Amino acid sequence: MSLFGFIGAGNMGFALMKACVKSFGQNQIAYYDLSMEKCSFVKEQLNISAENDNISVVNKCKYLVLAVKPQFLPEVLEEIKEAVSDHIVISIVAGVNIKSIKSILGSATRIVRAMPNTPAMISKGYTGICFSEDNFHxxxxxxxxxxxxxxxxxxxxxxxxxxAVTCASGSSPAYVYTFIEALADSVVSLGIPRDKAYTMVSQTILGAAAMVLEGGQHPAHLKDQVCSPAGTTIAGIKALEEFGFRNAIMKATDACYERAVELTEKN
Structure with missing residues (x-):
């Protein structure tokens, strides 16, 4: 008997499995994926053999992690619904709410809905979670x-x-990667070698984020500390404002939120 059972061993499923092995041990993980290639990869990386099917995973665990694509979830839930009993179901399936999962698994099923992000792949992720209105010890x-x-x-x-969590952390790493790429391209055009450009920009973002998280100061205050009167930074900030940097971020959030709502209603 294992603590955790994973249905789905894609990029995110594997990342969570890998982290769980470090925190809970190999013997606490069971999993299955329709792709034999993915199962072989997990076996190679974590030395854990896949179960024979999804039902076997359910029967071997207490906490069942659903890590499949949204379009495949209804079929998976129909397959396992008779096997789910006193399990706690942890869903990382984007755009699928608790009500939708309960509609197939049953109203008594205890569910944790979660939205991790891709930095979880290196144990640097952020996850928004919510619990179903059931009793959890x-x-x-x-x-x-x-x-x-x-x-x-x-x-x-x-x-x-x-x-909204999807907007703030689930999708936003892509915005950061786009910013890294754009800033790196701009300094490459000024003569900085590309490999150094990516390192410089990425390390700067990492350090700036750490100052917000660890220093407890407002981002606007930290920005003002860098902006000397009539200096280079305030000239750059002025250009960002002129070309709508803040508005572009807010519009991206609006578009992301609207699509998230559409997917939730669809699923």
Whole structure:
């Protein structure tokens, strides 16, 4: 018997499994994926053999992690619904709410809905989580928190905010990567070698984020500290404002949120 069972061993599923191995041990992980290639990869990387099917995973675990694509989830839930009993189901499936999962698994099923992000792949992730309105023992919650701590940080939200969580942390790494690419390209045009450009920009973002997280100062205050009167930085900030940098971020959030709502309603 294992603590955690994973249905789905894609990029995110594997990342969470890898983190769980470090925190809970190999013998606490069971998994299955339709792709034999993915199962072979997990076996090679973590030395854990796949189960024979999804039902076997359900029967071997207490905490069942759903890590499949949204379009495949209904079929998976129909397949396993008779096997799910006193399990706690942890869903990282984007755009699928608790009500939708309960509609197939049953109203008594205890569910944790989660939105991790890709930095979880290197244990630097952020996850927004919400609990179904069911009874969870303190010991169960402690273990769930340990699970999410294994691959980064987490916060608990009301489910109605989960689409906003998608905007703030689920999708936003792509915005950061776009910023890194654009800033690196701009300094490459000034003569900086590309490999050094990516390192410089990425390390700068890492350091700036650490100052917000560890220093406790408002981002606007930290920005002002860099902006000397009539200096280079304020000239750059002025250009960002002129070309709508803030508005572009806010519009991206609006578009992301609207799409998240559409997907939730569809699923």
């Amino acid at each position: 303190d010991s169960e919650k402690e273990l769930i928190y340990k699970f999410f701590n294994a691959f980064g940080k987490y916060d608990i939200f009301n489910e109605k905010l989960m689409n």
